[in-house]
Structures are given as structure tokens and as C-alpha cells.
Amino acid sequence: MSRPTFEEIYDQHYTDVWRYLLHSTGDTTTALELTAETFFRACRAWPSFQHEAPARVWLIRIAVNEWRRELRRRKIQRVFPFPKHWWRESGEIECDEGEVEAVNVEVERNESYRYLLRALDKLSERYREPLILRYFEHLSLEETAAILGRPVGTVKSLIHRGLAQLRADQGLRDATGELFLEAGQVTMENR
Secondary structure (H helix, E strand, O other), rough: OOOHHHHHHHHHHHHHHHHHHHHHHHHHHHHHHHHHHHHHHHHHHHHHOOOOHHHHHHHHHHHHHHHHHHHHHHOOOOOOOHHHHHHHHOOOOOOOOOHHHHHHHHHHHHHHHHHHHHHHHHHHHHHHHHHHHHHHOOOHHHHHHHHOOOOOHHHHHHHHHHHHHHHHOHHHHHOOOOOOOOOOEEEEOOO
């Protein structure tokens, strides 16, 4: 079997990388910038890629590192869900229609999803990353462990503790008091 070209890997996994970064950053512009940087770094490293892990795992690992690099660069622990240039001094959001269209429609329409993102935002990166990779990117425990560079047992423990913190968060209850987390997995109603 011949080795795929970088262009094929790019076409096949661009959406996966962008989606992971969108969930991590909460900001379309930052996600696009970090996705570009991820693929730039991956392109430079492509000749030495050994295929020890699937290309998707390798690319998302690079994306995780890019996100961490961005957080260190900013020296912040929290990212606001809208770009700073959208905010007026009064606290209202101001943006043009083109920017609004760039935001993922599914994210904007889904109230349950926004509750979940707010609750995830309260978690430390230690718990948030494995939850996003496992439940939003639908990666296996083994793939998640490979991306994070941790043993599978540690990833299971981080996911368990992260889910426990989410369950305890009152921000995950809808108007009827029903939790969005059930039976150890993330469920999003109206999705």
C-alpha cells in the first residue's frame, strides 16, 4: 500500500482538526488560525512522519500542542467565546453579517450545546482536553491517550473526574432540572 500524500491527509482530516480547535477555543477565527498553523507544522514534519499512529491522531496531537502554545503565548487560562473585536464597551456584541455567517450554525442554534460549552469552560485543561477529544471528536480511548501522551488508564481517570465535575455543575441543568449528562457519556438534547 502506498503512502498517502500530504494533500490527501489534509483533505481527509482538515475538518477534524478545525472542529477540535473550535471546541477548544470557542472562537472561529482562532480555530482557523490554529488549524492553518497545525497544517503548516505538519507539512514541514510530513517527510519524517513514520505512521506509528494514524494520521488523524498525529494531526490532532499537533493541534493540541498549537492550542497549548497559544494559551502560553496569551498567558491566559480562559478564552471568551467571541472575538474581542466584537465586544463594545457596553458589553454588547457588534459584528457584521459576514462574521456571523462564519460561526458554526449548529453551535449557535443549540442551547444545550452552549450550556455544555460553558460548563466545559469551567474545567481545567487537564479534564477538558480528554473530554473534547473523546466525546466531541469521537476518538477512542487509545487515540485520546496517544494524542495526550498519557496512559489509557490515566485518560479514563481524567474523563471520569471531568464528567463528575460536569455532573456537579448546575450549569448543565435545563429548565426542567434534567442533566445533559447521563450514564457516563455526554448527551446533548435537541442535537
